[in-house]
Amino acid sequence: xxxxxxxxxxxxxxxxxxxxxxxxxxxxxxxxxxxxxxxxxxxxxxxxxxxxxxxxxxxxxxxxxxxxxxxxxxxxxxxxxxxxxxxxxxxxxxxxxxxxxxxxxxxxxxxxxxxxxxxxxxxxxxxxxxxxxxxxxxxxxxxxxxxxxxxxxxxxxxxxxxxxxxxxxxxxxxxxxxxxxxxxxxxxxxxxxxxxxxxxxxxxxxxxxxxxxxxxxxxxxxxxxxxxxxxxxxxxxxxxxxxxxxxxxxxxxxxxxxxxxxxxxxxxxxxxxxxxxxxxxxxxxxxxxxxxxxxxxxxxxxxxxxxxxxxxxxxxxxxxxxxxxxxx
Amino acid sequence: xxxxxxxxxxxxxxxxxxxxxxxxxxxxxxxxxxxxxxxxxxxxxxxxxxxxxxxxxxxxxxxxxxxxxxxxxxxxxxxxxxxxxxxxxxxxxxxxxxxxxxxxxxxxxxxxxxxxxxxxxxxxxxxxxxxxxxxxxxxxxxxxxxxxxxxxxxxxxxxxxxxxxxxxxxxxxxxxxxxxxxxxxxxxxxxxxxxxxxxxxxxxxxxxxxxxxxxxxxxxxxxxxxxxxxxxxxxxxxxxxxxxxxxxxxxxxxxxxxxxxxxxxxxxxxxxxxxxxxxxxxxxxxxxxxxxxxxxxxxxxxxxxxxxxxxxxxxxxxxxxxxxxxxx
Numbered sequence: 001x002x003x004x005x006x007x008x009x010x011x012x013x014x015x016x017x018x019x020x021x022x023x024x025x026x027x028x029x030x031x032x033x034x035x036x037x038x039x040x041x042x043x044x045x046x047x048x049x050x051x052x053x054x055x056x057x058x059x060x061x062x063x064x065x066x067x068x069x070x071x072x073x074x075x076x077x078x079x080x081x082x083x084x085x086x087x088x089x090x091x092x093x094x095x096x097x098x099x100x101x102x103x104x105x106x107x108x109x110x111x112x113x114x115x116x117x118x119x120x121x122x123x124x125x126x127x128x129x130x131x132x133x134x135x136x137x138x139x140x141x142x143x144x145x146x147x148x149x150x151x152x153x154x155x156x157x158x159x160x161x162x163x164x165x166x167x168x169x170x171x172x173x174x175x176x177x178x179x180x181x182x183x184x185x186x187x188x189x190x191x192x193x194x195x196x197x198x199x200x201x202x203x204x205x206x207x208x209x210x211x212x213x214x215x216x217x218x219x220x221x222x223x224x225x226x227x228x229x230x231x232x233x234x235x236x237x238x239x240x241x242x243x244x245x246x247x248x249x250x251x252x253x254x255x256x257x258x259x260x261x262x263x264x265x266x267x268x269x270x271x272x273x274x275x276x277x278x279x280x281x282x283x284x285x286x287x288x289x290x291x292x293x294x295x296x297x298x299x300x301x302x303x304x305x306x307x308x309x310x311x312x313x314x315x316x317x318x319x320x321x322x323x324x325x326x327x328x
Numbered sequence: 329x330x331x332x333x334x335x336x337x338x339x340x341x342x343x344x345x346x347x348x349x350x351x352x353x354x355x356x357x358x359x360x361x362x363x364x365x366x367x368x369x370x371x372x373x374x375x376x377x378x379x380x381x382x383x384x385x386x387x388x389x390x391x392x393x394x395x396x397x398x399x400x401x402x403x404x405x406x407x408x409x410x411x412x413x414x415x416x417x418x419x420x421x422x423x424x425x426x427x428x429x430x431x432x433x434x435x436x437x438x439x440x441x442x443x444x445x446x447x448x449x450x451x452x453x454x455x456x457x458x459x460x461x462x463x464x465x466x467x468x469x470x471x472x473x474x475x476x477x478x479x480x481x482x483x484x485x486x487x488x489x490x491x492x493x494x495x496x497x498x499x500x501x502x503x504x505x506x507x508x509x510x511x512x513x514x515x516x517x518x519x520x521x522x523x524x525x526x527x528x529x530x531x532x533x534x535x536x537x538x539x540x541x542x543x544x545x546x547x548x549x550x551x552x553x554x555x556x557x558x559x560x561x562x563x564x565x566x567x568x569x570x571x572x573x574x575x576x577x578x579x580x581x582x583x584x585x586x587x588x589x590x591x592x593x594x595x596x597x598x599x600x601x602x603x604x605x606x607x608x609x610x611x612x613x614x615x616x617x618x619x620x621x622x623x624x625x626x627x628x629x630x631x632x633x634x635x636x637x638x639x640x641x642x643x644x645x646x647x648x649x650x651x652x653x654x655x656x
Contacts, residue, residue: 097523098426101425101426101429121525149526177526191525192525193524193525193530194522194524195425195523196521197449197520197521197522198477198481198522199641200449200451202521
């Protein structure tokens with residue numbers, strides 16, 4: 001660990017003034033080295049008070065993705081314990097897949113201040129400007145069949161929903177399968193990708209993009225997109241949101257939540273698609289009906305005009321009243 | 329294209345003697361450069377006859393994986409047109425996935441003289457010694473749902489089966505889903521891997537490992553493994569086998585063979601599993617029955633003792649009498 005990180009840890013653990021002498025002795029470095037590290041931390045945005053004869057005290061920490069900030073107080077066992085942080089990257093999902101091929105462990109986290117080629121579902125792009133959002137991916141190496149991946153992605157959706165609710169009090173809802181919306185506009189998209197044999201997962205990458213502190217959106221998505229900041233009226237510390245998502249997601253994964261009726265109850269309560277008119281595509285043709293339930297496999301159950309029910313697994317489902325969608 | 333490859337192409341196209349002067353003029357290089365290239369080709373194993381006043385004539389070509397040898401006479405549209413050849417690599421599937429992430433096109437071929445970390449299904453290792461086998465992977469970027477991948481892997485199996493039959497006359501059979509066996513022993517394994525969203529394939533890598541000219545096997549697999557050489561009594565040119573597999577596989581892919589009953593008829597005729605007692609694992613417990621059919625989705629249909637039928641999609645199926653398996 002670098003001097004800087006060690007000093008940060010000491011100040012964080014202590015909470016009060018720690019003298020330069022004490023730091024110098026504990027870390028076996030010179031007083032000058034302590035002073036240099038403190039200045040370097042200040043340049044990174046850490047508020048560090050200094051007082052003659054008392055030493056240094058940590059004030060506020062920057063809302064910045066670094067392994068030190070992410071791990072500080074993170075109560076997970078494996079999710080996010082191994083964090084890769086980037087100022088800018090093409091796509092955290094792509095980076096996660098590359099690192100997975102060279103052996104990154106289960107639970108690895110990839111997070112960037114900015115994505116230059118952020119991806120949405122079905123090959124679409126995802127706007128990921130610097131500094132405003134949470135653009136991250138987690139790598140899972142679960143021993144599950146490829147079919148179960150669609151449930152994993154629902155767990156991630158509920159984890160984000162829970163985190164946004166608990167940190168902001170906003171009435172965040174899930175548009176099946178895993179978009180998070182507030183007031184009918186999207187704050188979060190989730191892109192799950194897997195690398196698998198026909199009957200064995202090698203790894204799953206769950207990409208989570210949350211509009212956190214954006215104050216405006218490009219014209220072409222203004223009707224559909226919003227941010228936690230716009231909806232709650234306050235800036236949210238992005239690192240805190242990330243930590244809460246990691247904790248919630250790990251909890252759901254460890255519980256095998258999908259085999260517990262309580263999970264489905266909570267998911268359905270949050271799922272804004274249910275009871276609404278929805279449209280989807282079947283063999284190239286548009287079909288409409290009413291979303292009535294979610295199956296234990298994570299499929300959306302849609303009741304058609306003629307009363308028959310269809311389990312929808314894949315592709316695009318539009319929901320009346322969400323993102324201004326009209327379903328005829 | 330290098331001088332060497334251009335000279336090789338000219339000699340191959342011509343079939344007879346081509347004078348050094350003609351080569352020098354056509355390729356705009358010196359006579360000395362022609363002579364150097366010819367010598368370099370000879371060092372690579374090409375037999376090139378030279379005669380005073382007549383020039384050079386191509387004799388036999390080495391059985392060596394190079395883009396020039398693979399493309400010579402290859403009648404495919406996309407499969408193998410872009411060939412990456414390696415003297416030694418960890419695993420052609422791993423290399424294909426890495427190259428896929430950096431944009432390699434549909435149909436790219438990855439082939440190695442030797443794999444140092446060859447992989448079989450379910451994370452097992454696959455012995456891939458230098459010079460004796462066909463160890464290759466093809467990259468497909470199909471616009472299909474993840475569920476259809478299991479059918480793609482059956483097409484690859486039939487392609488290998490057809491190629492081995494037509495080049496050797498051996499009675500090669502398919503052990504469902506896609507092992508190729510002769511006389512109850514395995515000559516080929518296929519490992520299909522995909523990278524996908526829940527509802528959209530990004531790419532599929534089909535790894536094909538064929539024991540071609542092996543004359544012996546390590547003791548631990550001697551009961552289960554054989555080679556084309558051992559079964560047919562003759563050396564097969566590996567590049568020719570590769571070309572035939574590529575042609576057959578591309579034909580089946582372009583035909584969307586799985587929607588044609590004729591494909592299923594041929595597949596089932598070649599499938600040694602049908603009519604035999606098989607064992608498989610269901611939720612951790614061993615189940616036995618008789619394989620009676622293959623479904624249009626590529627599942628093995630097994631009739632259990634009580635007369636009910638089960639569609640087996642995943643995991644391990646053992647077949648009585650194949651690889652010395654006993655099914656109780």
